[in-house]
Amino acid sequence: MMPHPLEGWGFDQEFQQAWQQGDLSGRPARITADYGEFFAVVSVDAEGVVCRHRAVPSGRLRHDTAERSQWPQVGDFAAIDDNPDPARIVQLMPRRTALIRKNAGLAYEGQVMAANIDRVLIMASMAEAPKVGRLERALALAWDSGADPVIILTKKDLADEPEFVLAEVEDIAMGIPVIPLSVVAADGVDALQPYIGYGQTVALLGPSGVGKSTLINYWLGEARQTVQTIRDEDGRGRHTTTHREMFRLPSGALVVDIPGIREIGLWDGGIESVFSDIDEVAESCRFADCQHADEPGCAVKEAMLSGRLDADRWDQYEKMRRELAHVERKRSAKARQEERQLWKRRTREARQNVRMKRGNH
Secondary structure: OOOOHHHHHOOOHHHHHHHHHOOOOOEEEEEEEEOOOOEEEEEEOOOOOEEEEEEEEOHHHHHHOOOHHHOOOOOOEEEEOOOOOOEEEEEEOOOOOEEEEEOOOOOOOEEEEEEOOOEEEEEEEOOOOOOHHHHHHHHHHHHHHOOEEEEEEEOHHHOOOHHHHHHHHHHHHOOOOEEEOEOOOOEOHHHHHHHOOOOOEEEEEOOOOOOHHHHHHHHHOOOOOOOOOOOOOOOOOOOOOOOOEEEEOOOOOEEEEOOOOOOOOOOOOOHHHHOHHHHHHHOOOOOOOOOOOOOOOOHHHHHHHHOOOOHHHHHHHHHHHHHHHHHHHHHHHHHHHHHHHHHHHHHHHHHHHHHHHHHHO
16 A cells, blocks of 8 residues: 555554545545634645645534534544635544543543544653652553553652652553653653654643643754743743644654643543552452452452552542442433433424324325
8 A cells, every 4th residue: 555645644554444445535634733613634635745724524523423522633534525724524534542531520521632642641740749649540541542651750850859759650650661851951851762753643641831842842843832931839830732732743753732631530441551450469359249348358458458559559549440430320321311312302303294294184
């Protein structure tokens, strides 16, 4: 198969085959930014040249989109028509991976932060004590997305005890690469090169002020992202990124800058990979359905009493497991409600059709 002009934008042979086998019309494009009223996309013009322009969802796509997670997102591959700027997004291709969190607030909907990513670079600052619970949640989202996680510890130059912070994070990383660095001091940044190869799509995930924009500017070799000064009181940067956008690096990698999020709501799993050590211990419980409470022969309780398993880590695991179970119940209830509404609407339409037919006779 000949390389596609969009191969450098992640449209590899797997996606090309899916395009040929799918019932898709128009031309392929990739969504590179979400500006609210429109999307920025890259596509190929009639001369075979890669071009950037605007695109908006078609009326039919708007009508057929039932859930927020099905709406076009940065990283999606889509079929667009030949309309002049803006083109219309007619259809989305199936996603290979998707970084999804529970929507903030009470709505039980999935929010896609980036689609079709190969790696999630989880960023945390070494200028303060690591927030272990937040890192574990970010790892769960990354594993659930289908992409490979990597942890980046930024602002190494501001850390009082960088070795201690690194050791604490490595304890929960369970073999995932953990890379400490300082962009300002150009220390450790080269260690990221294996993860930003040609055509690879990576997403930067971390709180505001952790240094995502600074890292992107370093990679690009120019100040494309606005960076604010660091606050003296806590060593943190100020929030700068306001929308999701994909950047193409000189290495040929594609980086999605996700605005800093305060709440990492779990959506569909991933905790088994984050807490694989707990699952391994639980396999030694006397009973297969052990709840790790008061059952005799509970290996988890024994591990906590002996110090082999950290009690705080177990508490975090239980908290996240309960949260996922709650989200699943709410999602199931929402699905049942939507199904009832669908049948009510179909029943009303059927009755209206009967009345119309009777009126015509």
